Amino acid sequence: MKEISVELPVEPPVEVKSLFLPVPPGLMEESYKKDELVIFVGPQHGGSGHMRIIVRLKGDVITEAIPDPGYVHRGMEKLAENRLYLQNIPLLERPAIMDCANFNLGYVRAIEKALDIEVPERAEYIRTILAELCRIGTHLYDAGILSVFLGHTTGFMWPFAMREMICEALMRVSGARITASYIVPGGVRRDVGRDVLEYIKEVTFFIERKTKDFEKIFIMNPVTAARLKDVATISKKDAIKYGLVGPFLRACGVEYDTRAVEPYGAYDQLSWDVVVADEGDSYARFLVRVNEIAQSISIIRQAVSILRSMPEGNVISPDIAGKKKKAKKKEEEGEEEEVKGPSDVRGKLYRYYGRLTLPPGEYTTVTEAARGTVLYTIVSDGQSTVPYRLRVVTPGWLYLKGFMESLKGCRLADLQAVYGSFGYFPPEADR
Amino acid sequence: MNDPNIKNIKFLHSGLLSPVKKWGAKWSLWAVHLVTSCCGVELAHTYASGYDAERWGTLNFGMMRQTNLIIVEGTISKKMAKALRMTWEQMPDPKFVIVMGACGLEGGLFWNSYHIVKPSEIVPVDYFVPGCPPTPEGLMRGILALQKKIESGEAKATAKYQPVRLEEVLEIKEVKERKPPKSPVKIAEKPEIKIEPRDVEWEFGKSFVDELNQKLAGAGEAFITDVNRVYIRTTKERFLEVAEKLSEDFDHVKSVNVIDVIHEDKFIVEYTVSSYSSKELMPVLVTISAEIPRSNPRFPSVIDIWPSADYQEREMYDFFGVWFENNPAMGEKFLIAPEVETPLRKDFKIPQPNYVLGGESE
Numbered sequence: 001m002k003e004i005s006v007e008l009p010v011e012p013p014v015e016v017k018s019l020f021l022p023v024p025p026g027l028m029e030e031s032y033k034k035d036e037l038v039i040f041v042g043p044q045h046g047g048s049g050h051m052r053i054i055v056r057l058k059g060d061v062i063t064e065a066i067p068d069p070g071y072v073h074r075g076m077e078k079l080a081e082n083r084l085y086l087q088n089i090p091l092l093e094r095p096a097i098m099d100c101a102n103f104n105l106g107y108v109r110a111i112e113k114a115l116d117i118e119v120p121e122r123a124e125y126i127r128t129i130l131a132e133l134c135r136i137g138t139h140l141y142d143a144g145i146l147s148v149f150l151g152h153t154t155g156f157m158w159p160f161a162m163r164e165m166i167c168e169a170l171m172r173v174s175g176a177r178i179t180a181s182y183i184v185p186g187g188v189r190r191d192v193g194r195d196v197l198e199y200i201k202e203v204t205f206f207i208e209r210k211t212k213d214f215e216k217i218f219i220m221n222p223v224t225a226a227r228l229k230d231v232a233t234i235s236k237k238d239a240i241k242y243g244l245v246g247p248f249l250r251a252c253g254v255e256y257d258t259r260a261v262e263p264y265g266a267y268d269q270l271s272w273d274v275v276v277a278d279e280g281d282s283y284a285r286f287l288v289r290v291n292e293i294a295q296s297i298s299i300i301r302q303a304v305s306i307l308r309s310m311p312e313g314n315v316i317s318p319d320i321a322g323k324k325k326k327a328k329k330k331e332e333e334g335e336e337e338e339v340k341g342p343s344d345v346r347g348k349l350y351r352y353y354g355r356l357t358l359p360p361g362e363y364t365t366v367t368e369a370a371r372g373t374v375l376y377t378i379v380s381d382g383q384s385t386v387p388y389r390l391r392v393v394t395p396g397w398l399y400l401k402g403f404m405e406s407l408k409g410c411r412l413a414d415l416q417a418v419y420g421s422f423g424y425f426p427p428e429a430d431r
Numbered sequence: 432m433n434d435p436n437i438k439n440i441k442f443l444h445s446g447l448l449s450p451v452k453k454w455g456a457k458w459s460l461w462a463v464h465l466v467t468s469c470c471g472v473e474l475a476h477t478y479a480s481g482y483d484a485e486r487w488g489t490l491n492f493g494m495m496r497q498t499n500l501i502i503v504e505g506t507i508s509k510k511m512a513k514a515l516r517m518t519w520e521q522m523p524d525p526k527f528v529i530v531m532g533a534c535g536l537e538g539g540l541f542w543n544s545y546h547i548v549k550p551s552e553i554v555p556v557d558y559f560v561p562g563c564p565p566t567p568e569g570l571m572r573g574i575l576a577l578q579k580k581i582e583s584g585e586a587k588a589t590a591k592y593q594p595v596r597l598e599e600v601l602e603i604k605e606v607k608e609r610k611p612p613k614s615p616v617k618i619a620e621k622p623e624i625k626i627e628p629r630d631v632e633w634e635f636g637k638s639f640v641d642e643l644n645q646k647l648a649g650a651g652e653a654f655i656t657d658v659n660r661v662y663i664r665t666t667k668e669r670f671l672e673v674a675e676k677l678s679e680d681f682d683h684v685k686s687v688n689v690i691d692v693i694h695e696d697k698f699i700v701e702y703t704v705s706s707y708s709s710k711e712l713m714p715v716l717v718t719i720s721a722e723i724p725r726s727n728p729r730f731p732s733v734i735d736i737w738p739s740a741d742y743q744e745r746e747m748y749d750f751f752g753v754w755f756e757n758n759p760a761m762g763e764k765f766l767i768a769p770e771v772e773t774p775l776r777k778d779f780k781i782p783q784p785n786y787v788l789g790g791e792s793e
Contacts, residue, residue, distance in 0.1 A: 022763065043514045044465060044495060050511065067742075070766040071511045072468055075544040077750070078775055082543070082783065084615055091540055097469045097564065113657065141472070144479070160479030167476070177566060178472055240707045243683035243739030254707050262659060262714040354615045362626045364660060364703065364716060366685070375686050375703070381622030385615060388622055391688045393743070398685070401742055427469050430508075430766065 022068045023054060031056055036063065041415065043071050051426045053404075057412060065407040067400055073430040080390040085111060086353040088390070090181045092376075095394050096428040097178045098163075099138045099370045100170075101130040104183040106367035106376045109264060111185040113365060114358040114380065115319070120341055121266075123187035123315040125303045128265040129200060130173065130182060132296040132303075136207060137166040138370030139289045142423030146286065147218055149420035150227050155218035162210050165203045172196045184345060185353065186320030191312055191343040201304050204297045211293060219290055228283035232406040232418040235280060242402035245395045246372020247288045248422060252280040258368035270302045282421035289423075313343035320352050321345075357385055371395040371423055396429030435555045439525035440584050456499065456525060457581045458488035460574060463498040465518060468505030470532040470564040477567040484567075489574050499526045500577075503550045505564070506534035506541055509768035512548050519554045527581075528556045529573045533563040543782040545774045546767060557586060614784070624692050624699070626662055626720075628654035636661065639715070646676055651719070661717045670721050671731050674702070678736045681706045681717060687743035689751045693777040696725045698753060702733065702740065723753070732758040750775035 012028035015021070021040065031038050035058075042052040052068035076095070080088045092107045093100040105127060112119065119127075140159035147155025167177040173192055174180035182189050218224055234244070239252035249256055257274045259267045275291045277284040318341045345352060360382030366375050372395030379389040403422050410418060443452050466474065477484045478491045492498050495518045507515055519526070528550075533539030535550045536559050550556060557580060560573040576589045636655050643653045643661070651665030651673045665673045681704040690699040701720040706712040723730055732755035734741045744755040745765040752773040754761055773779060 022765075024760070024763070043511065044463070044518050045493070050465070050467060050514070070768070071508060071514065072506065073508055073510065073546050073766050074468075074506055074541045075546045075767075075774060078779075078781060079541065079544055082616070082618075082781060094469055094540060098472050141475075144475070157480040160476060161481055164476065164479075164481040179563065240682050241738055243685070243737075249707070256707050256713060350615070360623060360625050361629075362656065362662075362718075364657075364686075364718070366716070373685065377686060377688055377701075377703070379624060379690055381619050381624060383617070383619035383622055385617045388624065389688070389690050391686055393686045397742065397746075398739075401739055427471075 021054075022052075024066065027054075027056075027066075034058075039412070043068075051424075051429075053407075053415070055407075055412065055415065060412045062407050062410050062412060062415070065404045067404055069400065069426065070430050072427040076431045077390055077392060080387055080392075082386060084354065084385055085185070085356045085358070085387065086349060088387070089184065090179065092392065093179060093181060094427070095392070095431050096138070096369070096371070096396075096425055098141050099134045099428075100178060100180045101127070101134040101183060102367055102369035103374060104181065105131055105265070106365050106369070106374050107378075108183050108185050109367065110363045110365045110376045110378045111356075111358065114361065114363045114378065115185070117186050117317045117319045119187055119317055120314050122191075122307065122310050122312075123317075124266045125307050125310070126173075126188050126192050126315065127183055128267065128270070129192075129300050129303045129307075130170075130180065130188075131265065132299050133166050133169055133200070133203075135370040136293050136296045137163050138423075139293050140166075142289065142371075142420070142425075143214075143218070143286070145423065146417075146420030147224075149416040150224065152218060152221075152224070155214075155221075155224075158210065158214045158217060162207050162214075165206055169196075169200050169203050172199055184316075184349070185356070186317035187315045187341065187345075189345055191315050192307070193312075194308070197304050197307055201301060204300050207293070208297055211290070215290075219287075225283060227414075227417050228286060228421060229281060231282045231414045232410050232421070233279070233281040234402060234406045238405065239280065239402060242405055243398055244372075244402040245398045246368065246370070247275070247292060248285050248372065248399055248402070250275060251277045251284040251288045253278045258366050258373055262366065264365075264367065266303060266306075267299075269306075270299050272299050282418055285421045314341045315343055316341040316345055316352075321348075355385055357382065358387075369395055371425070371428065372399060392431055394428045394431060396425055397431070400424075400429055435526075436557060436586075439527065440580070442525050443581060444584050453581055457578045460487075460489040460500045460527070460577065461492045461498040462489060462500045462502045462529075463495045463518060463522065464491055464493050465501055465515065466504050467507055467511055467515070468532070468534065470505035470534075473564045473567055474502060474504050474531065474570060477570045482567040482571065484571060484574065487571070487574060487578070495521050496523070498522060501526070501528045501554065502570070503528065503530045503535050503554075503556075505532040506539070506547050507550045507553065508546050509548055509771065510546075512553050515550065516553050527577055528554050529558045529560060529570075529577060530556050531560045531562075531565055531570060531573070533561055535559065536561055539563055543784070545771055545779070545781055616783075621694050624690060626656060628662075629656055631655060631658050633658045635711070636715075647673060650676070653717075656718075659714045659716060661715060663717060663719045665719060665721050667721045667723050667730060670719070671733070671736075673719055674733050674736050677704060677717060677719065680709060680712055682708055682737075684733070684737045684740040684743065685716065687740055687747055689747050689753055689775075691725075691751060691775065691777045693725070697722045698725055698728055698751065700730050700747075700753065702737075704737065728753040729756055730754070731756050734758055749773075752776070 037057040039055045043050040050071045054066040056064040093103045140163050144156045144159040174182040236253045272295050275288050358380035362379050364377045375393040377391040378387050381388045530550050558573045580586045640653050650669045651663045653663045656662045685705050686703040688701040703718045749767045
């Protein structure tokens with residue numbers, strides 16, 4: 001059909017100005033002339049966390065999507081500059097509390113890197129278990145939110161029932177349902193008992209069994225496949241260009257996983273695979289995450305069986321507990337003793353970490369959180385007990401560009417499906 | 432009478448149909464979907480199969496036009512405040528508000544942030560549920576308390592605490608005045624920001640940095656700061672040249688960072704780039720940095736070379752006011768509310784914690 005353009009004097013509605021809608025200058029006029037619709041999606045919408053997407057439509061095909069983030073921006077980078085290194089641990093897990101262990105791990109590793117501390121082996125395995133539990137939890141959470149987006153309420157109930165077990169496991173390990181704050185510089189807060197390890201292993205069997213049921217109900221459901229297949233496809237080239245991260249990058253055929261590329265924790269001692277898909281559409285993004293659950297389960301089981309054969313205790317580095325100095329003194333006096341870290345830091349946190357100061361310099365770590373790479377940069381001046389500058393780049397913030405680009409060419413009704421398939425979580429992206 | 436809380440209750444308790452209205456409102460508290468922050472995770476658990484809040488007739492729902500309850504889930508940012516008010520205004524009467532989480536009460540973990548407001552200043556709140564985050568049981572208690580309020584017409588706290596007097600409990604004759612503890616937070620007045628080469632065992636890195644230095648041909652100086660971390664120091668004028676040369680190997684930007692060195696009157700702009708296409712360069716993070724004066728913070732944008740830097744450059748404009756030339760979106764606030772100006776500069780002060788009970792924070 002031939003398009004006819006008519007030069008008419010058009011004026012956008014006054015609400016655009018009076019409600020301070022963040023529309024780029026000239027966008028409304030341009031869309032009016034091109035016979036396009038401009039639709040504001042959000043900030044109140046059915047998803048988890050809130051943001052606004054300004055969508056330009058030709059018919060019902062999206063020609064441009066402009067994000068308006070920041071509705072959950074809480075200024076963590078500024079707050080972190082005014083708090084002790086220790087106080088920043090709970091602060092920095094708040095961006096994505098269901099993924100607490102991974103977010104803590106990145107920050108704590110940056111401190112350990114600066115202080116040049118070696119973490120006891122047992123603590124590394126406990127950290128790995130916790131990180132994988134949180135990864136399963138986040139994948140399940142996003143699967144639940146995706147099904148809400150698709151109007152599949154049963155699909156919301158199942159993963160959340162499974163998540164309940166993960167919350168219980170986190171509670172038995174750390175005492176909190178989701179905000180564990182369990183990982184501290186030099187190790188973990190306290191040792192994990194044998195009964196808790198047994199429970200965690202049982203949880204993995206439960207999740208494995210229930211995931212099979214969930215597969216019938218939601219994952220392999222023809223309606224789900226129809227809503228997600230060939231929607232918002234990103235090519236490998238574009239994925240690299242826009243800097244996608246995590247499972248969304250791997251769904252485009254790029255084999256990049258920080259756990260494999262730059263191993264931390266105990267990942268290099270366990271056997272697991274990087275899950276990769278080639279399609280790059282919404283369904284591939286979802287399936288990659290589902291398959292990662294299976295990988296995480298296998299990692300947890302291996303780590304639990306190794307932990308069982310390890311002697312208990314020694315989960316905090318002796319450097320932090322100040323035992324190295326004592327040992328050195330004894331060594332000078334002629335006595336030699338194996339330095340062992342304590343198994344508990346409860347009640348001693350401020351003694352160990354209160355006056356923690358990092359040597360001057362810049363320390364950067366990348367960690368694979370459930371939704372992708374989280375990057376921490378700590379700049380220290382060497383004198384303060386607080387970071388001089390702390391930069392947090394969360395996965396949500398990194399893949400936002402790719403998410404917006406992928407919406408181009410989709411239909412408006414698919415926007416929810418794409419949003420859900422990315423598992424976009426504004427508290428995480430906005431920090 | 433203008434108080435919406437009183438108006439709602441008065442409406443429910445007046446007229447012949449009052450028992451029906453009360454019964455109807457009590458058992459159909461539909462909460463609008465307003466996941467303002469991380470407490471939403473626990474809210475989702477409350478309404479999912481584990482706790483099943485639907486037993487009490489409450490249900491989470493997408494549209495505000497068909498609901499009568501807002502559960503504010505955590506922090507309300509300055510940007511979100513307007514959305515919260517608009518959502519509340521669009522709901523039909525009678526309507527109720529429950530605020531969840533410590534952030535909604537007094538700010539919680541984020542009490543001295545530049546970007547949050549208290550929900551009680553925006554909407555009339557019926558009940559607060561403290562916790563960070565509150566457990567699903569805690570949230571259910573808030574909803575049950577609201578049901579009781581609808582039934583009886585008056586708000587009652589669900590927990591009462593007796594004031595404790597130290598003298599009686601510890602059998603102390605007199606309570607001595609104690610000195611306030613010293614704040615452990617120590618911020619250096621004239622800090623030194625130095626990023627220097629370090630000797631580390633990294634064979635590949637040494638040859639890589641030598642190659643890089645040859646390639647740069649004086650446009651910048653590259654050195655190793657740690658295993659897998661390379662730092663390039665260059666100038667603003669030659670920055671794009673360096674970026675162009677690096678873009679052959681490194682295909683995306685992981686982080687854009689600005690460091691405000693106020694006592695030396697300069698900003699340090701850093702781009703951390705990495706590679707997805709080359710297997711052996713995958714773990715390597717290269718940070719390119721340049722210094723710019725604080726008085727004229729303009730910097731060339733790299734979005735033509737690395738489109739993935741776009742949103743982070745706009746974020747840095749919000750935070751520091753650094754103007755990235757050629758980025759078309761400069762001049763518009765992106766992440767933070769328009770009324771907040773360059774919050775991450777060091778001269779933007781936020782309230783400091785006070786360690787003395789009853790004293791005022793600085």
